[in-house]
Amino acid sequence: MLPGVKNGAWRGTFFVGPNVLGRLQLLLPLLFLLVLPLLTACDEDVTLVDPAPIFSFDPENAWATTCGPPGGPGKIASQPAPTPASVPPPPGLAISACPNPAPPGTPEITIEFRLDVRVPSVNLAIVNSSGQIVQVLLMDEAAPMGSTIRASWLLEGITPGDYRAYFLAGSLETSGDIQVQ
Amino acid sequence: MIFRSSRPAGATRLDPSHRLAAGFVALVLLTGSWLAASPAAAEVLVAGAAARGLFGWEAIGGYERVVGKQLKEVPVDFPLRIEGHFATRDRVTNVVLSTYALARLLVPGFEKSDFNPYLATGPGFHIQGSYSDLGAFGDVLAKGEAALKWHVLAGAILARGARVDIYTEGRYTEPSPYHFDYIALGVRVHAADLSRQR
Numbered sequence: 001m002l003p004g005v006k007n008g009a010w011r012g013t014f015f016v017g018p019n020v021l022g023r024l025q026l027l028l029p030l031l032f033l034l035v036l037p038l039l040t041a042c043d044e045d046v047t048l049v050d051p052a053p054i055f056s057f058d059p060e061n062a063w064a065t066t067c068g069p070p071g072g073p074g075k076i077a078s079q080p081a082p083t084p085a086s087v088p089p090p091p092g093l094a095i096s097a098c099p100n101p102a103p104p105g106t107p108e109i110t111i112e113f114r115l116d117v118r119v120p121s122v123n124l125a126i127v128n129s130s131g132q133i134v135q136v137l138l139m140d141e142a143a144p145m146g147s148t149i150r151a152s153w154l155l156e157g158i159t160p161g162d163y164r165a166y167f168l169a170g171s172l173e174t175s176g177d178i179q180v181q
Numbered sequence: 182m183i184f185r186s187s188r189p190a191g192a193t194r195l196d197p198s199h200r201l202a203a204g205f206v207a208l209v210l211l212t213g214s215w216l217a218a219s220p221a222a223a224e225v226l227v228a229g230a231a232a233r234g235l236f237g238w239e240a241i242g243g244y245e246r247v248v249g250k251q252l253k254e255v256p257v258d259f260p261l262r263i264e265g266h267f268a269t270r271d272r273v274t275n276v277v278l279s280t281y282a283l284a285r286l287l288v289p290g291f292e293k294s295d296f297n298p299y300l301a302t303g304p305g306f307h308i309q310g311s312y313s314d315l316g317a318f319g320d321v322l323a324k325g326e327a328a329l330k331w332h333v334l335a336g337a338i339l340a341r342g343a344r345v346d347i348y349t350e351g352r353y354t355e356p357s358p359y360h361f362d363y364i365a366l367g368v369r370v371h372a373a374d375l376s377r378q379r
Contacts, residue, residue: 043328043356044356044357044358045358046309046326046328046357047233047234047357047358047359047362048266048277048279048307048309048328048330048354048357048362049232049233049234049235049236049239049266049268049275049359049362049363050234050235050236050275050359051235051273051274051275051309051311051313051324052275052309052310052311052324052325052326053324054311054313054322054323054324055322123317123318123319124318125315125318127313127315127318127322130235130273130311130313131272131273131311131312131313131315131322131324132235132270132271132272132273132313133271133272133315133318139317140317166315166318166319166320168317168318168319173319173320175320
């Protein structure tokens with residue numbers, strides 16, 4: 001009799017008898033050997049203690065990069081043509097984020113927007129790839145129709161990586177990928 | 182004008198819940214079958230852990246059975262363990278369902294002591310799901326994935342009781358950006374051994 005299999009112990013099980021159980025025990029060390037080669041194909045980036053990355057930077061999910069000059073009033077064309085790889089905003093909203101991707105040493109990313117519709121308030125937040133809100137740029141702020149509004153995301157202390165900006169103004173909802181290099 | 186949803190590909194509300202649910206069910210059935218078939222004693226684990234990464238902590242619940250008895254000459258046994266991990270912070274929640282097939286070395290010299298250190302190693306298969314509710318920012322994000330890892334567990338029974346032991350355990354994971362990823366402190370409750378009652 002195999003170690004650990006007491007006489008009659010198998011009768012308490014639902015699925016297998018003693019012979020099958022014995023084979024399972026013998027298979028366990030083999031399982032170890034079989035699994036080892038599979039580990040070479042594992043994704044090292046997957047941590048088991050952090051959330052799974054919810055997104056990664058995709059230029060097709062980035063807003064246009066047509067911000068106004070730094071320090072001056074933002075100038076967004078009435079409906080700026082999105083760059084070839086950018087997500088078009090919903091009707092009534094012109095929005096851009098610059099620079100994006102942000103090269104190393106970039107002090108801030110500017111998000112400019114103009115609404116051509118009346119909205120009760122505007123919310124704008126930056127979310128990291130784990131789904132955590134890392135900064136709230138605008139929270140229930142008033143946004144007059146037709147005026148350009150600029151919000152700056154200061155990058156001091158921000159870890160390089162992939163982020164996503166979420167914009168919500170009434171029924172207008174959009175998001176754009178941002179990369180900090 | 183093109184209207185595009187604010188939810189880009191890869192961040193949909195339900196994606197990938199179906200695959201995750203199917204994987205969860207399959208894992209529970211497979212592990213449950215194997216655990217139910219094993220004739221040895223079972224233990225229920227409840228612990229809190231200081232963890233690396235975003236959350237800094239985890240709650241752990243587990244069920245462990247030793248397949249077969251300890252080897253005759255070497256103090257090694259083969260526990261199978263199914264474990265759930267839960268952590269949440271800043272509206273982000275992370276849940277991991279883990280199964281391990283371990284070889285555990287009971288460190289010699291502590292047989293007559295209430296303190297019993299051990300080392301264990303073996304593969305673990307993990308299904309991980311994370312969930313984030315952005316609230317006023319208009320979205321709910323969910324993502325899941327599966328991973329196969331190799332683990333080394335170092336732990337000890339700190340105090341042994343008739344029904345409950347206090348234990349601590351640290352986990353080393355390979356491959357992973359956080360190799361030493363948590364240290365846990367909790368209790369092991371000795372479940373009824375049905376096979377011995379028959």
